[in-house]
Amino acid sequence: MGRWSQKVASPFLTWLGVGAAARWSDVGCGTGALSETILRRHDPASVGGLDRSAGYVAYARARLQEPRVRLAIGDAAALPWKAYVFDATVCGLLLNFLPDADLAVREMARVTTPGGMVAAYVWDYSRGMEMMRHFWDAAVALWAETAALDQGERFPLCQPEPLKALMTQAGLQSVEVCAIDIETRFRDVDDYWRPFLGGQGAAPSYVLALDEHARQRLREAVRERLPVAPDGSICLQARAWAVKGISPRS
Structure with missing residues (x-):
């Protein structure tokens, strides 16, 4: 699905409305598709990325090669950053695969400045x-x-109401859900x-x-x-x- 993830990243980031010079974190950065879109379109002050896979982190480092980017190997349920260090914390195509999505979202909120943005997107498998x-x-x-x-049966989280409840239970405010539709074309x-x-x-x-x-x-x-x-x-x-x-x- 990585072939299509970057097509979702752009409208997702536009919907967030975060301005330039923000400090971002990309939880579950994978091969760097979302981080790359942040760099290309949103002129961040910095991007901190994290993934459990050493292979993905190595690939993302080679892909991005940007002094504003700092990537680390780590767990979404125990983020290695201090509290309140990011203006926007995002997570692409990961939450439904985590054993404890609630803890991960609470960790995302912890490292985000008060008034900052916490956001994620998942595929609608249903x-x-x-x-x-x-x-x-x-x-x-x-x-x-x-x-x-x-996956439509295995991932009930990937629907609007469960996603909204997950964020609300983590203490986040003004929670909104949005559908992002793209075309997937095959030769x-x-x-x-x-x-x-x-x-x-x-x-x-x-x-x-x-x-x-x-x-x-x-x-x-x-x-x-x-x-x-x-x-x-x-x-x-x-x-x-x-x-x-x-x-x-x-």
């Missing part, structure tokens, strides 16, 4: 991610037990299917565990559901839910 929806609907039609793996069925062969994430891991015959059955079942244009291309909609709140003033 109905808004057509790329994933076609895949899981086809898999469940073939093998009903697959329903337990469907052909092979271009659509290729990410599912990567072995990383729930759907690719599931595909990798299938034998070749079952894998081809699934690919054909998915293909039959896809809206393939006369030129072979595929255009699908993807929705992310964004949430933001203000760190309370003391």
